[in-house]
Amino acid sequence: MKDTRTLVGDEIIDHVSTLVEDVFARLAAIRSGAEALLAEDSLRARDLARLRPEVVGALGELVTGAGFITAPNLLVDQELGFQWWTLTPGEEPVQLLISLDPASEHFLDYTRQPWFTIPRETAQRHITGPYVDYLCSDEYALTFTVPLNVRQGFAGVVGADVFVKDFERAVFPHLRDFRGRAALVNSQGRFIVSNNVGQATGALARELDVPAWWSAGAIPRAENGVVLRRCGETPIALVAEQAGSAAS
Structure with a gap:
């Protein structure tokens, strides 16, 4: 019988890449x-409300x-600006309102959040x-952000949230069809979704130094029966058993 595991691995990578690019395209x-x-x-600050049609879309x-x-001090009437809407299936979009007042006990300093700082520092989507x-939501999520730059420099980020449970629902059929263990990890080596119950969302893939591999260029590699491949141009990688290796 023809071994299709490499082909299935390609299908996982192509599918994940398409899903991620679709989110960024939105x-x-x-x-x-x-x-x-x-x-x-x-x-x-009130001018940001004019983005509502694009955001809801x-x-x-x-x-x-x-x-x-x-970015801080972009607006003339307040230091920070936040225009964000959320959607619950079957309901109308709702604007997310947060405290942007540093004097408030509920103040959210988003300038310290990685979904803001990493695009700012790298000028790359994240x-x-x-x-x-x-x-x-109190749920596991992925936040997609793209830096926005003007002539004066960094102006902020546009972004989108995706629940991990929805992402898993979209990719799991491909992982399930893989004949062996297969998982998706982020650039820090944390599991996003896996076909193995022992690899929980958010847990670290300790047997692999994914950050070092990523820093070295994320070149596809096969080592000790495990294949590590980047999913297209996305910051997500596939970790899977190499064809012919036994499940552990």
Whole structure:
């Protein structure tokens, strides 16, 4: 019988890459709208509400939340700006309101969050997670963010939230069909989803130094019966048993 494990691995990578690129593509309209706003003088907090059509339009499919988050001091009337909407199936979109007042005990300093700091520092799009999103849902989530830059420099990020359970539902049929252990990990080596119950979401793949592999260029490799491959141009990798290796 023909061994199809390599082919199935390719299918997983292609499918994950397509899902991720689709989420990032949903942010294009928000980014264009934000760029148009930034071209105006004296941008105020209330002006961010004009992005509502683009933000709400990005919701749906895997995306449960989306919006634009400004860099500090971009607005003329307050230090921070946050325009974010969420969607629950069967309900209307709801704006997420958070405290942007540093004097408030409920203040959220989003400038310290990795979904904000990493795109700011690298000028590259990023996926944060899996992490428990205590702000929006108390569920495991992935946050997709893209930096927005203007002539004056970094202006903020546009982003989208995806529940891990929905991402898992979309990719698990491909993982299930793989004849052996297969999992998706982030660039820090934490499991996002796996076909092995022993590899829980958020747990670290301790047998692999994924961060070092990623820093070295994420070149596909096979070592000790395990294949490590990046899923397209996304910050997600496939960890799978090499064809012919025995499950442990």
